[in-house]
Amino acid sequence: MxxxxxxxxxxxxxxxxxxxxxxxxxRGSNNRLNEATATRANANRVFDSQNNNRGGYNVGDEGKDKSGNDEGKQYRxxxxxxxxxxxxxxxxxxxxxxxxxxxxxxxxxxxxxxxxxxxxxxxxxxxxxxxxxxxxxxxxxxxxxxxxxxxxxxxxxxxxxxxxxxxxxxxxxxxxxxxxxxxxxxxxxxxxxxxxxxxxxxxxxxxxxxxxxxxxxxxxxxxxxxxxxxxxxxxxxxxxxxxxxxxxxxxxxxxxxxxxxxxxxxxxxxxxxxxxxxxxxxxxxxxxxxxxxxxxxxxxxxxxxxxxxxxxxxxxxxxxxxxxxxxxxxxxxxxxxxxxxxxxxxxxxxxxxxxxxxxxxxxxxxxxxxxxxxxxxxxxxxxxxxxxxxxxxxxxxxxxxxxTDDYAPYSTDSSRNLNNGIEGIASPIEQNPYVDVGGRSALRLNINTDQTGRIFQDRSHVFKLLTRPTAIKSDNIYNINVRGKRGNIVQVYPAVEYDFIPNNLRLSETDSVHIQWTGSNSHNNGGNGGDGQAGDEGQGQGGTDRSNIVQIADLNDNFPMPFERTTMWANANIRWIYHGKTDISPENLAVSMASAGYYRCVKKVDCPETTHNDYIVETKTKMNNLLNNAPASFTGAVLKFRRGTYHYASTRNNNFSNRSQKSTLIVV
Structure with a gap:
């Protein structure tokens, strides 16, 4: 046929x-869910990846605690x-x-x-x-x-x-x-x-x-x-x-x-x-x-x-x-x-x-x-x-x-199968074959024919595609997210350490950006290191991913700018924000981004609505300075920036020896 x-x-x-x-x-799962181990628990969970057991990122958690047996506390x-x-x-x-x-x-x-x-x-x-x-x-x-x-x-x-x-x-x-x-x-x-x-x-x-x-x-x-x-x-x-x-x-x-x-x-x-x-x-x-x-x-x-x-x-x-x-x-x-x-x-x-x-x-x-x-x-x-x-x-x-090109990949079909019962037919490739290169001994090649035509695969966790609110119906929206997980490069490999993505975005004043990220509270990369190093070197509570955004003057800097010297938030037009209140001040926007949503406003007078009562700096339990009690995931905001170059960083993931979660936004 x-x-x-x-x-x-x-x-x-x-x-x-x-x-x-x-x-x-x-974030690719590589069949991981929420393991606290360096290796995934079940390579057959969702799909055939054929990848290293250490790869993949845990499903995101919505708040500061592990989602456990409640899928409603996962973050999509x-x-x-x-x-x-x-x-x-x-x-x-x-x-x-x-x-x-x-x-x-x-x-x-x-x-x-x-x-x-x-x-x-x-x-x-x-x-x-x-x-x-x-x-x-x-x-x-x-x-x-x-x-x-x-x-x-x-x-x-x-x-x-x-x-x-x-x-x-x-x-x-x-x-x-x-x-x-x-x-x-x-x-x-x-x-x-x-x-x-x-x-x-x-x-x-x-x-x-x-x-x-x-x-x-x-x-x-x-x-x-x-x-x-x-x-x-x-x-x-x-x-x-x-x-x-x-x-x-x-x-x-x-x-x-x-x-x-x-x-x-x-x-x-x-x-x-x-x-x-x-x-x-x-x-x-x-x-x-x-x-x-x-x-x-x-x-x-x-x-x-x-x-x-x-x-x-x-x-x-x-x-x-x-x-x-x-x-x-x-x-x-x-x-x-x-x-x-x-x-x-x-x-x-x-x-x-x-x-x-x-x-x-x-x-x-x-x-x-x-x-x-x-x-x-x-x-x-x-x-x-x-x-x-x-x-x-x-x-x-x-x-x-x-x-590879050892035989014709686009025309070789079942007529060349070794086990098709046709006399004289030989497969162009066989399992661990011996080859005669002269002399008294043959050489053996390490070839596994169930891996010819090899396919590797990765898949995301479940995410959502939302309809647009009226305010952003006509916006061009670029997403700024966070990649990576907790640990140094040896511990997280073949995953990566934290960074913003894209980490160098150029767009126009008519474009918008949606800033958002997710993280896990069980990324502690514990025992069973497999063929790599276990552990979760990093700042803050072990096993937790955390990110935030503060403006810095230059990518060579590690100290954030005082709010009074920042330009990023004053030059941002809030097109949409996770808590619905788009008329907040630049200071409150800066606080929200710096706290990963733990705070929404500095003062009660800025957010008088009852829905904001639990997120006011004046009245809420003090945020841990390493974001330990901040949420692992942040729905963020859609912002439109005026012309300028803006450098920004995460304050927690800033160990100068091997981590530098920094990025640049250029608006022309």
Whole structure:
């Protein structure tokens, strides 16, 4: 079947390498939750990262104490949505995505030759936010335990509707994390794998009792290990050839001649088919064994083309109403949504922008993954616009695909598999092969074929995309956040120490910035140091992340400027602030930023409203000078600055020997 050859050509293949991917903004979890240890507790909690166990950042805490078993006390970063999808209109929100990919990528082949090929795939998923932190069975959540979500496998392909629903009901535990849904993984387990893919000499297992090998078995995951509710086949290949819950943002590649294939194959705009079968009562099954049109229809199924969407527009009930909508740059289509229960009914869907495919920036192999001038690489993500004006709950995902050129990565398919039973066929790569280089003894290469075509991954904790208040509807908003965690560079590696991000932002007087950060109260990097050093060197209470902002005169300075000499806060126009009171004085804004929200106003007369009673300097318990009793996270403010250069720092994370949390804002 030609379609499997086409999709396998889109995936990169590689030899075994020691490479990892770590997100620093948004803060990548690397499967961590709230561990007080240097290493994560469960590498199978959410997704298959294939990263070092020490990586990742704990989920944020809202206040000064650990959130513990109360997910409502966790902090979800809150970014404002863009106000439209119309190009060249200054009403967008920008988030600087930062990461390190430790085996290198990108650059010019002529001036910066690499040792491997690479792709960086950036995606997200969102759903309507709900008032409950936990929500329903399918609500995105971080959970409060590091255990993997449950999944009891179907015992028969003749399973009825009630049995399937009971399996799900018995498996769902709202104390545990959820990103992909239970149905997504169950569908993956019960669908035959794509047998057109190159598996080298790996022997992929068969589903116990079902008589076939499903999409949970891949060359990278031949034993079918489970990671949360992730589908291994979808994880390992891009673009995927079935509908997925993920929305594409960008692919950063060292080979831009492939951009046409990636853009055309992105589910953002291309419909993909899936086999649909029914239960006896005529309702849709959430799964089918068949992975292609021919087998589907031969076995009584219906092959349906499904479309992606960022949200639905149910107010438009006809095709003409739907497709004629010019709503601020979004594309509306009349199609069958990928989550449809009635697959014969089309709906009005809001689709994502096209995939952004571009040249990956250079990063050096085996040198911590840093790019030019030792800086981590970044991508400026234009946050989406949702016409419904509903708040969204979201998660971000990044995958790092690397390969070498020992064989043709875009044309090698199942015809070259060693175990396909065809006489005389040899895989172009085999497990730990011996090579004859002359002489009496052969040399042995350390090659693991389940790591050819290797993919590393990191994901954020759950965050929110909020609708904009009227006051900032037309603002261009740049986010200023804090990366890193507590400890010196050896203790936190492969995470990073504290810094603002971006740490050198240039914008115009018409632009706004949203200052916000999050931190954990359990980042004490305790025992089980793994292959690194445990401990949490730093100022203030052990195990706690804290940040604040004070103005400094120069990046070489460590002493903050007295308020009377500052210009940053007097030159700030408050467009929005976390406690809603935008008419506060520059002094009160400075106090709020310096105290990470512990205080809102200096005097009661400045904030007479009862909602501010507990946040007044005159009456509140004195703030600890190392911010120990200040909150770990800060929702912050959206500010518009007058022209000038503003240097600022955090007073707590300022150990001159190895830490310097400072930044510059240039307004032109």
């Amino acid at each position: 030609m379609w499997v050859v086409r999709v396998s050509a889109c995936m990169l293949l590689l030899h075994q390498v020691g490479a990892d991917l770590y997100l620093h903004m948004p 970063m809150q970014y404002f949505q863009s106000a439209s999808a119309t190009p060249d209109v200054k009403d967008k929100t920008y988030l600087a995505v930062e990461w390190t990919n430790q085996h290198g990528c990108g650059g010019s082949e002529s001036t910066d030759p690499q040792k491997q090929n690479c792709h960086m795939v950036l995606q997200y998923m969102c759903q309507d936010d709900v008032s409950s932190p936990v929500g329903t069975a399918d609500t995105l959540r971080n959970g409060v335990t590091t255990q993997t979500p449950n999944h009891n496998r179907a015992q028969s392909l003749q399973e009825n509707k009630n049995t399937a629903q009971n399996r799900k009901n018995n498996n769902i535990n709202t104390q545990r994390v959820l990103q992909e849904s239970w149905d997504w993984y169950d569908k993956c387990y019960l669908r035959e794998r794509n047998k057109g893919l190159f598996t080298a000499d790996q022997k992929l297992k068969t589903n116990n009792g079902l008589g076939f090998s499903s999409a949970i078995y891949t060359r990278e995951n031949p034993n079918g290990n489970r990671y949360g509710y992730e589908c291994p086949e979808e994880r390992d290949y891009f673009p995927y050839w079935h509908p997925t819950p993920w929305t594409d943002i960008a692919i950063l590649t060292d080979n831009t001649t492939l951009c046409g294939q990636f853009e055309e194959g992105s589910f953002n705009r291309k419909a993909y088919g899936e086999c649909v079968e029914e239960y006896g009562d005529g309702s849709r099954k959430h799964w089918s064994r068949w992975n292609n049109r021919q087998k589907c229809t031969e076995n009584g199924g219906q092959w349906v083309e499904f479309s992606s969407f960022i949200e639905k527009a149910p107010q438009y009930t006809t095709e003409s109403q739907c497709t004629s909508q010019p709503e601020r740059g979004n594309r509306f289509v009349w199609a069958v949504p990928y989550d449809a229960t009635d697959v014969n009914k089309k709906e009005c869907l809001v689709q994502a922008p096209p995939l952004d495919c571009r040249q990956a920036d250079y990063s050096r192999s085996n040198h911590l993954g840093n790019g030019v001038n030792g800086e981590a690489n970044r991508y400026q993500w234009t946050l989406p616009f949702f016409p419904s004006n509903k708040d969204k709950r979201c998660v971000f995902r990044m995958r790092y695909n690397i390969s």
